[in-house]
Amino acid sequence: MSxxxxxxxxxxxxxxxDLVLKADLAEHSDVRGCMVIKPHxxxxxxxxxxxxxAMFKATGHVNAxxxxxxxxxxxxKEASHVEGFAKECAVVTHYRxxxxxEQGVVVDPEARLEEELIVxxxxxxxxxxxxxxxxxxxxxxxxxxxxxxxxVRWEMRTRLFLRTAxxxxxxxxxxxxxxxxxxxxxxxxxxxxxxxxxxxxxMPVIKGVKTASERFAGAVDTYxxxxxxxxxxxxxxxxxxxxxxxxxxxxxxxxTNKDNQQEHVWATSWGVSTRLMGALIMTxxxxxxxxxxxxxxxxxxxxxxxxxxxxxxxxxxAYVQPMLDALRAKGxxxxxxxxxxxxxxxxxxEYEFKGYPVRIAAGPRDMxxxxxxxxxxxxxxxxxxxxAGIAEKVEHLLQxxxxxxxxxxxxxxxENMHVVDTYxxxxxxxxxxxxxxxxxxxxxxxxxxxxxxxxxxxxxIPLNGDTKPGNCMVTGKPSAQRVIFxxxx
RNA sequence: CGGGGUGUAGCUCAGCCCGGUUAGAGUGCUACGUUCGGGACGUAGAGGCCGGUGGUUCGAAUCCACUCACCCCGACCA
Numbered sequence: 001m002s003x004x005x006x007x008x009x010x011x012x013x014x015x016x017x018d019l020v021l022k023a024d025l026a027e028h029s030d031v032r033g034c035m036v037i038k039p040h041x042x043x044x045x046x047x048x049x050x051x052x053x054a055m056f057k058a059t060g061h062v063n064a065x066x067x068x069x070x071x072x073x074x075x076x077k078e079a080s081h082v083e084g085f086a087k088e089c090a091v092v093t094h095y096r097x098x099x100x101x102e103q104g105v106v107v108d109p110e111a112r113l114e115e116e117l118i119v120x121x122x123x124x125x126x127x128x129x130x131x132x133x134x135x136x137x138x139x140x141x142x143x144x145x146x147x148x149x150x151x152v153r154w155e156m157r158t159r160l161f162l163r164t165a166x167x168x169x170x171x172x173x174x175x176x177x178x179x180x181x182x183x184x185x186x187x188x189x190x191x192x193x194x195x196x197x198x199x200x201x202x203m204p205v206i207k208g209v210k211t212a213s214e215r216f217a218g219a220v221d222t223y224x225x226x227x228x229x230x231x232x233x234x235x236x237x238x239x240x241x242x243x244x245x246x247x248x249x250x251x252x253x254x255x256t257n258k259d260n261q262q263e264h265v266w267a268t269s270w271g272v273s274t275r276l277m278g279a280l281i282m283t284x285x286x287x288x289x290x291x292x293x294x295x296x297x298x299x300x301x302x303x304x305x306x307x308x309x310x311x312x313x314x315x316x317x318a319y320v321q322p323m324l325d326a327l328r329a330k331g332x333x334x335x336x337x338x339x340x341x342x343x344x345x346x347x348x349x350e351y352e353f354k355g356y357p358v359r360i361a362a363g364p365r366d367m368x369x370x371x372x373x374x375x376x377x378x379x380x381x382x383x384x385x386x387x388a389g390i391a392e393k394v395e396h397l398l399q400x401x402x403x404x405x406x407x408x409x410x411x412x413x414x415e416n417m418h419v420v421d422t423y424x425x426x427x428x429x430x431x432x433x434x435x436x437x438x439x440x441x442x443x444x445x446x447x448x449x450x451x452x453x454x455x456x457x458x459x460x461i462p463l464n465g466d467t468k469p470g471n472c473m474v475t476g477k478p479s480a481q482r483v484i485f486x487x488x489x
Numbered sequence: 490c491g492g493g494g495u496g497u498a499g500c501u502c503a504g505c506c507c508g509g510u511u512a513g514a515g516u517g518c519u520a521c522g523u524u525c526g527g528g529a530c531g532u533a534g535a536g537g538c539c540g541g542u543g544g545u546u547c548g549a550a551u552c553c554a555c556u557c558a559c560c561c562c563g564a565c566c567a
Contacts, residue, residue: 032559153566156566345529
């Protein structure tokens, strides 16, 4: 290969960066911390969007769009929210440029905004300010809205997809008449995310609740799905928040209940972002490049003809046509690459590197034998198959690849799930990575101590975990259940 | 913001310490020919304000000062 990829074992971070760039997923823009998502990367994101959007619709949500700019004063209305986001907001102060002989253009000092605008880091404030006008009665509830949008958080250090200054995401914002209903909504959307992660990304996740220190700024409870990457670090792949009445109170969103009483509404918000691209890459890809689960691959099957001349190519075109038709009839996405500007070897390497789940080669030998050569990306295995019934075989193969990727990722996670009872053992083993199930006394002080001493944080308190009480590994004080510690992205 | 590093062809980099013809390599790109079952080979070609500004010098990619940008480590990160 001319484009050498750093081996994961050599330098995992470098491997990731190389892969994102060389597989044409994204590149750095001239604006620090921002990225250009290239067609191959964006096509994967579109597949994710389509799947998630359908799941949101199926659970009763509708899409809408709220503005990019938020009046600065809105952010200040919810105390912990402003505290959480103030340090990373981009602020618009002027609305006009003017020509300048020396510098080309300069900000027109005359055009200062009366009230400065912030570029949304998230939309709770503007949405709740809007919902105040929409919600008057229990008959207006629940209000179940999602938006697909970009947000900006001025991060100090960024990494392609994992943490960028601007990123794409969806944010659901719902309003409910009762606490129980809002809590149920937050849990329901967490389940949607977990289902999406496992069935589409083929990425096993652990559902849990965040501790107070990791909670969303403005939430009562933050639920999350946590995944384990190949290097043993945890990645938060999605969050769902029960916001209580915090935003309703901050923005005076009241409704009249059935008893003609005024009440603040109960809220949730939930989101996943282009960070999922990073999760996808770090869960399945290998030293040969990207590996994509068939359900998210923009093209599932690449077909490469092998021909010595134009005449032979025409023969192969005719030979593979029924196969193309049969595959497409099954809803399988296929690219027949008979571009004669590239050679077969080049194409093989290209499709492998970019993660196409299945590659089929057809050449003169196959035409004689009535066969094609089928290669699967996940295991790199190749086999010659009879052309008869090929569409069914490929369909099964795609499902097998999807299943295999999930199984491999699950096995990896299970092998890196450690139960520890003493802080000494924890400190000894934390360097090797993985999820550590340990007892914790529930105090922020202990959590902070562990973070300072080991760089590991509590990823979550698992929802479906072992609930046997025990004693905190650090202080020995009583603990209700084991929590998950890990070093995280 | 602190510490370290890098800016030379589309990309990866050599050259700089020790100033001196027309600034190099690999890869990529263009044309032609032979090739085509795992990133082919040959021949010919195109491609550079050596990050920017100023200085030293007969002469600067090379030395000096300033400046800008990016990368890595730390601080920060719902």
